[in-house]
Amino acid sequence: MVTFVKRIVLCLGLLVCVAVFSEAGQSTAGDPKQGKALYMNKCYGCHSVDANRVGPMHRGVFGRKAGSVPGYAYSPALKASTVVWDQTSLDKWLTDPQKLIPGQKMNFTVDDQAERADIIAYLKSVS
Amino acid sequence: MPTLADNEITRRQLLKTSGLLSLAGLAALSGAGTLVAGQALAADPAADVNILNVALGLEHEGIAAYQLGAESKLLQPKILKVAVKFQDDHKVHRDLLIDAIKKLGGAPVAAKTQAEYATSLKAASLKSQKDVLTLAARLELGAVNAYLGVIPSFADRALAKVSGRLAADETLHWTTLASVLGMPLPKAMFFGA
Numbered sequence: 337m338v339t340f341v342k343r344i345v346l347c348l349g350l351l352v353c354v355a356v357f358s359e360a361g362q363s364t365a366g367d368p369k370q371g372k373a374l375y376m377n378k379c380y381g382c383h384s385v386d387a388n389r390v391g392p393m394h395r396g397v398f399g400r401k402a403g404s405v406p407g408y409a410y411s412p413a414l415k416a417s418t419v420v421w422d423q424t425s426l427d428k429w430l431t432d433p434q435k436l437i438p439g440q441k442m443n444f445t446v447d448d449q450a451e452r453a454d455i456i457a458y459l460k461s462v463s
Numbered sequence: 464m465p466t467l468a469d470n471e472i473t474r475r476q477l478l479k480t481s482g483l484l485s486l487a488g489l490a491a492l493s494g495a496g497t498l499v500a501g502q503a504l505a506a507d508p509a510a511d512v513n514i515l516n517v518a519l520g521l522e523h524e525g526i527a528a529y530q531l532g533a534e535s536k537l538l539q540p541k542i543l544k545v546a547v548k549f550q551d552d553h554k555v556h557r558d559l560l561i562d563a564i565k566k567l568g569g570a571p572v573a574a575k576t577q578a579e580y581a582t583s584l585k586a587a588s589l590k591s592q593k594d595v596l597t598l599a600a601r602l603e604l605g606a607v608n609a610y611l612g613v614i615p616s617f618a619d620r621a622l623a624k625v626s627g628r629l630a631a632d633e634t635l636h637w638t639t640l641a642s643v644l645g646m647p648l649p650k651a652m653f654f655g656a
Contacts, residue, residue, distance in 0.1 A: 378612075378656050381521065381605015387583035390520040411513065434616070441513040443616040444609060446656045 366450075371458030374451050382444075385462050391442065397421050398463035402437065413439030426456045507618035512569030514613050515560050515622070518629070519572050521606050522557040526550055527580035528602055532595040539592060542643065546599070549636050556629055563622070596640050603637040604654075606630075611655040630654075 375383075382391035392408040400421050403414035417437045419425050428436045430446040446452045529550035532538060538546055561571040581587070589595050610630035617623040634654065641649075 376601060377604060377653075378608050379605075380601050381607075381609045382517070384583065387585075389583050390517060390524060441517055443514055443517070444612040444656065448656075451656070 366453030366455070366457030368454070368457040368461040371454035371456070371461075374446075374455050375458050378444075378446060378451075379455065382442075394459055394462060396463050397426075398460050400463075411439060411441045413437050414441075423456060423460075426459065427452055430455065508567040508569070510616075511618050511622055512564055512567050514616055515564050515567070516569065516572045517613070518610065518626070519557060519560040519564065521609055522553050522560060523572075523574035524580060524584075525553040525602055525606060526557060527574065527577055528584055528599060529553070530577065531581055531584065531586045531589070532599060535586070535589055535595055537589065537592050537595050542592060542596070545639065545643075546595075549599075549603075549639075552632055552636070556632065559625075563625075593644065596644055600637055600640040600644060600646070603633050603640060606633040607637055607654050608656060 382389060383394055385395050387393055388408040392405040398421060402417040402419040402421060403410040414437060419437060430452045432445060433440045433442045529546050532546050533543060564571045607630050610626045614623045614626050
């Protein structure tokens with residue numbers, strides 16, 4: 337009887353963990369479709385996916401070292417940076433680029449966490 | 464509603480009469496550390512120059528985009544007139560930014576070639592007036608958000624103020640283009656990030 341109760345408690349605990357971590361994963365995953373709309377609204381002024389403009393192109397940004405797109409005139413800070421773009425570093429970058437890489441020249445932030453997640457999801461989708 | 468034809472301001476007229484181009488205005492725009500009793504107020508010219516140069520890059524691109532649109536022969540005459548007016552606004556912005564950057568001791572970023580802008584903006588894909596205006600609207604919206612976005616980053620508050628004014632001009636451009644395109648009015652707090 338005690339063993340049966342222990343098994344029930346263990347199963348319930350596992351179910352709770354799955355629910356919690358699933359929800360946590362979804363809250364940071366972002367929606368790439370919404371992210372594209374946000375990208376066109378907030379990022380397109382300087383960036384394109386496939387062309388260097390005022391800002392560097394974003395195709396393949398996930399996994400890429402900061403300051404490494406050929407043909408773009410990066411700031412010395414970005415060229416010297418060892419940051420590699422991923423979910424975490426992009427979230428920090430869009431939160432406060434100057435804090436992540438002092439001396440950068442983007443100076444543009446996305447203050448809403450959900451919007452950042454969506455934009456990052458879109459950037460991942462074009463990588 | 465007054466049309467642009469009723470209230471046309473040529474660039475030459477603006478250069479003659481705009482308070483923005485008075486010496487005091489230029490000083491305010493440059494934000495080069497207002498001298499008070501021989502001491503410069505706190506400012507970070509180098510960082511501000513970087514921001515201004517990003518803005519200048521946007522203006523160069525905007526001028527080129529409207530040039531592409533005008534040369535496409537896709538714009539109806541009345542629309543072309545508005546596009547030329549908006550291009551003129553960007554030239555005013557460009558010249559003010561160049562002057563401010565130089566006053567801060569920086570080197571203004573140069574414009575790319577028209578061919579480079581044509582490639583990066585995919586000019587070859589523009590097949591209709593709607594295509595041209597949609598591109599222009601996207602760029603103007605980007606400029607609005609860029610100018611709003613960098614306001615907190617300026618060390619010189621005078622430059623932050625000017626960034627707000629530049630954003631206002633770009634908002635006018637976007638709103639006009641959006642209206643011509645039949646886009647719905649945006650919800651509140653649409654601009655900025």
